[in-house]
Amino acid sequence: MKETPFCLTVGHLLPYCMSDSNTTDFTNPSTFILLGIPGLERAHVWISIPFCTMYIIAILGNSTILFIVKREPSLHGPMYYFLCMLAVTDLVLTTSILPKSLSIFWFNSREIDFSACLTQMYFIHCFLEMESGILVAMALDRYVAICDPLRHSAILTNPVVAKIGLAVVLRGCVVVLPIPILARQWPYCRTNIIPQPYCAHIAVVNLACADTRISSYYGLFVLFCVMGLDVILIAMSYTQILRAIFSLPTKDARLKTFGTCSSHLFVILAFYIPGLFSSLTYRFSQNVPGHFHVLIANVYHSMPPALNPIIYGVRTKEIWDRLLQLFTHEGA
Structure with missing residues (x-):
């Protein structure tokens, strides 16, 4: 039986035609087309509202954290230096994703250059x-502060904190570098349409007409090996922290000490649990609707940058007090 081609015109590009066998004479693209959230195009404007709100909160919240720590000398310590690193990371991460996503939701601006x-x-x-x-580094800070408080300032000096920050940055840059390098080498002879509002690794690699198992692996x-190792290190740190907390003589002392870790624990849960769920469902759950995968992935990338400054701002007394002082002083 002769195959009937299916053609799709996107923007001002030439029609993309796909036969039943999903093969065409399509060559490596100069641009990709981001579909946003396939199946929910009519709701894009409504979907954009929570994501735009999270973006605004992330920008304002993380910028406020950086401003307060920079302005207040009493906050110039390891915990707050790591918090500033987290704020900068969240600002870059959310800005890498949401402006383009919102331009798709609002203006149907779907094209993105291959590079x-x-x-x-x-x-x-x-x-x-x-x-x-950075979450591992913050767990280390809490471990030293609770398990060896007298040596905290001697162990986590400013040079040590700077070296830890540099190691975190270099690890991220080097470990991730093969991902786009591998993605660039694959031939894309099927389509340039990505069913996402941003260039997710697996979504792009799945468009290649080659054996891309090395990219997937x-x-x-x-x-599992890099971020999984981070989870193990955090778990080991908190095992020792909890042992130290439960060895304290009074309930009030245990609650007060545990309170110094609560913000970090909430941030850890907000980061790792949605990320693990998103990654595993995308790779191994074949019966989940595609738009659900996309929504979960977008929430995973957008929610922690918005939640982190709120969690630390509300649950960290020093930051909350400085924030109140800032507004009351300006109000006066």
């Missing part, structure tokens, strides 16, 4: 790795 797509892919995964590394390596 820009790979650059966006690199920045997303690079800063996700950095954020994971390397993505899993980064997920």
